[in-house]
Amino acid sequence: MNLRSDQLKKLYALKLSREKLIPFAMLTCRNYRANWHHRLLAEKLMELEQGDNYRLMVLMPPRHGKSELASIRFPAWFLGRNPDYRVIATSYSARLAENFGRKVRDLVADPKFPLIFDGVSLS
Template sequence: MTGDARLFRSLLRTDFMVFVERCFATLNPGARFQDSWHLQAIAEALRRVDVGEIRRLIVNVPPRSGKSILISIAYPAWRLGHDPRTRIICVSSDDKLVLSLAASFRAVVESVWYRRAFPNFSVKRGGNRATETVTTVRGYRYGVSLGGSVLGRGADLIIADDAMSPEAALSEAVRRRELEMWTTKFPSRLDDKAKGAIVIVGQRLHQHDLVGFLAEDEDEE
């Protein structure tokens, strides 16, 4: 292995944005990755989640801003590459988005470059399923829709990526139902309530959407 190859693998393990750019190249062959200040800001916020400085993070950005590749694909791959024991639950509004994000995550962690950069990451036999990837040391990335089951699941990290449906913008009844699903199912899934982290990312749908609900709840505390 050349010195340049060793250096690049070292950068993949230590520089999250270098890692993100490589993930982008895997998922979008031939496309040009365009870095920007908002991607750097998200990466810095995730770094602070990584080291335990932040345990609750909300990222509000418009569609097509690169949010999902950073937060729902690259970040879980990064965490599991460094510690394959990490347990991650990724929540989205519907099954199609759950499946799409899970497939992109698998494409990253199954790539040759990823396996070379993170040799301790290994998938359990039979551990690659449509919405879940399980490591040999029982870590996982588990994708689930807002209305799906998390029975028996625990997590070190919960990521909500567009967790509320577009219909929630138009219907108070839908908002209430989806907010209840979130509050009754997901925050309690953190194994360590003091150290576990929740990251919520998406566009705003309504002043009383999930982000608005959480902001109001914090104001009342």
């Protein structure tokens, strides 16, 4: 594979990550493997971002990736696409909500983030 081909693949990966949540999760989390239920959840979360849906209740068994996708990757992706908006992280415990908020902040502060979202970064 030549250099130009590699560069085009990287640009395409960045474009896909800007547009869709699952490619964003895969680009920002090296070990992320999306299964059918992750794709369905991502589709519903993207409907929220696009204004096609205003409410979403996520009911999945423990350890099925709902927190990683809905509470960490989605808020970061949403903020990248909508930098003037605010996101509220809530949970059954303050410690868990703070942990999610910290992970979102760290994700937005990652050097890859402004490459995906054209210069969007923390102030």
